[in-house]
Amino acid sequence: MKRWFAALGLAWLCAAAVSAADADPLNSVRWPDLQREYLGNAPVSFDPRIEVLAPKVAEDSMNVPVTVRIKGLPDVKRVLVVADFNPIVKVLDFQPLIAQPGLSFRIKLQQASPVRALVQTGDGRWLAGGAWVDAAGGGCTAPSTGRGAPDWAQKLNQVQGRVWKDGQNQRLRLRIMHPMDTGLAPGIPAFFIEQLAVVDDKGAPMLKLETFEPLSENPVFSFDLPDLGQDALRVVGRDNNGNRIDARVLP
Amino acid sequence: MKTPSRARLILALCAAVTAFAAQGDAAFDYRLQPVKIADDTWALIGSTEDITRGNGGNIVNTAFVVTRDGVVVIDSGPSLRYGEQMRAAIARVTGQPVIRVFNTHHHPDHFLGNQAYRGVPIAALPATRAGEHSDGGAFADNMYRMAGDWASGTEAQVADEDVRPGRWSAGGHEFELIALEGHTAGDLAILDRSTGTLFAGDLVFLDRAPTTPHASVPRWLATLDALARLGAKRTLPGHGPVHEGLAGIDMTRDWLRWLDQTLAQAAGSGMDMAEVMRMPLPARFERMPLARSEFERSVTHLYAAYEQRAMNSAAQPVLQQK
Numbered sequence: 001m002k003r004w005f006a007a008l009g010l011a012w013l014c015a016a017a018v019s020a021a022d023a024d025p026l027n028s029v030r031w032p033d034l035q036r037e038y039l040g041n042a043p044v045s046f047d048p049r050i051e052v053l054a055p056k057v058a059e060d061s062m063n064v065p066v067t068v069r070i071k072g073l074p075d076v077k078r079v080l081v082v083a084d085f086n087p088i089v090k091v092l093d094f095q096p097l098i099a100q101p102g103l104s105f106r107i108k109l110q111q112a113s114p115v116r117a118l119v120q121t122g123d124g125r126w127l128a129g130g131a132w133v134d135a136a137g138g139g140c141t142a143p144s145t146g147r148g149a150p151d152w153a154q155k156l157n158q159v160q161g162r163v164w165k166d167g168q169n170q171r172l173r174l175r176i177m178h179p180m181d182t183g184l185a186p187g188i189p190a191f192f193i194e195q196l197a198v199v200d201d202k203g204a205p206m207l208k209l210e211t212f213e214p215l216s217e218n219p220v221f222s223f224d225l226p227d228l229g230q231d232a233l234r235v236v237g238r239d240n241n242g243n244r245i246d247a248r249v250l251p
Numbered sequence: 252m253k254t255p256s257r258a259r260l261i262l263a264l265c266a267a268v269t270a271f272a273a274q275g276d277a278a279f280d281y282r283l284q285p286v287k288i289a290d291d292t293w294a295l296i297g298s299t300e301d302i303t304r305g306n307g308g309n310i311v312n313t314a315f316v317v318t319r320d321g322v323v324v325i326d327s328g329p330s331l332r333y334g335e336q337m338r339a340a341i342a343r344v345t346g347q348p349v350i351r352v353f354n355t356h357h358h359p360d361h362f363l364g365n366q367a368y369r370g371v372p373i374a375a376l377p378a379t380r381a382g383e384h385s386d387g388g389a390f391a392d393n394m395y396r397m398a399g400d401w402a403s404g405t406e407a408q409v410a411d412e413d414v415r416p417g418r419w420s421a422g423g424h425e426f427e428l429i430a431l432e433g434h435t436a437g438d439l440a441i442l443d444r445s446t447g448t449l450f451a452g453d454l455v456f457l458d459r460a461p462t463t464p465h466a467s468v469p470r471w472l473a474t475l476d477a478l479a480r481l482g483a484k485r486t487l488p489g490h491g492p493v494h495e496g497l498a499g500i501d502m503t504r505d506w507l508r509w510l511d512q513t514l515a516q517a518a519g520s521g522m523d524m525a526e527v528m529r530m531p532l533p534a535r536f537e538r539m540p541l542a543r544s545e546f547e548r549s550v551t552h553l554y555a556a557y558e559q560r561a562m563n564s565a566a567q568p569v570l571q572q573k
Contacts, residue, residue: 053525053526053528053529054525055525055528055547055548055551056547057544057547058551059464059547059548059551059552060551060552063551063555065523065524065525065528065550065551066525067523067525067526104523104525104526106524136393136396160559160562160563161562162521162561164520164521171521173521173523173558173562175558175559175562220558222521222523
């Protein structure tokens, strides 16, 4: 019986070794689980063209800035951002469509963790990059700060934004007023933006993303889009209570 | 044969553990060396590093002035152990009792030694006392996280009286207690007119990047101008070497102006935080201790306000929630 178990264990180990294409350069014990859960155990190559820029130490666990920078990697269809040791792992799931595949945002961290960008290209392959961020922690279980202000509900889903143009491309920066409650602070249910898109004059999406609880309160984003000469960009989306986001950002 | 060898192994292990524990106690010695910087005046100069398990948080300058009536202490250091060892260091210099402790501001490396001065009046500005009260617990936890067992037993003890700004004399020394702000909401600078020594707290840094977790850059810059007008003979900065003249004030002002311009330009050109953190430092700051890490921290502390101003050309809401 014992021997049978040992054989089974060995077989499982071999299978694990085969399915993990690359060893995790961030050396995190959570990686095999994440690979199974989010990528169906598809092989992943860790690729230097995918960079996650983040501070080595999070000075503020409620607002850890992250930039995903992807250079020289064509045909990116999807960028899935995860934080291994957060109680809620998934941060966002980005479809760049006609936008550039890199983006910036801010997250809450519950403890020190790798932050990873898992990138799928048009041929279905997965590539990844990431960085460790040390953190004093507690970012996910603290109540949002804006709840203390009496007018937070009036400001809900208001968008501030600005566009910078360089002739060919435009950078869009957005701040959306939302508590982004994780549901992990006692007595405060999860309340967060779930979907966002930037659409053109005719309503066709230029980029889309699904967003999750770990994004910081009043989330801030930066996207890089081609400049197609529109008068304004329109930002649409909704939170998990069905409240709409709809705003025009003038250049 | 088996049993005796195992017994020997256990004995050896016990010996090793005991030796390690004994070494551990000796290792929590900050080796504080009072340096005489003026008549009756000594400073304990910390390193210009970040807080680590190696330095136990001794990254700060503290000081004491031996007057005829007793010893005046300026800042109590980063931990209970530091406070205790500071008192022992004072006792090696003078038999006089400590009659008064001042906390220059509420940052952990400057006041978490207060516990060692139980029974001595500890004074601070009202804003400093409020900060010690609200942030002290988290500061003590974080000190333990960063410095490890150096900080064991350390708890925030809030200063027990308000500083009354103005002249204050003790045992033949004429002190000017100056209520300022900028590095935090309450920064106490102490000028000893008898020796011309300015105890600047963290309003002044030298050869070490300034820190900004509770800073207002415009107020801090105004405060530096006020400090420069005092005409002190020598300045003990909160971090960095004691010096004559304005070197510390000038360097701190240079850093803050550069920081302000850099963040304003970055926000105006649409950069995001993590990108700003990667920006190159000017050559004059490149080799300054902690320049890169303090710049990164300052981006976290300050950038959101610059970004907010840059984005305030507000988007037009087409439709609010249904």
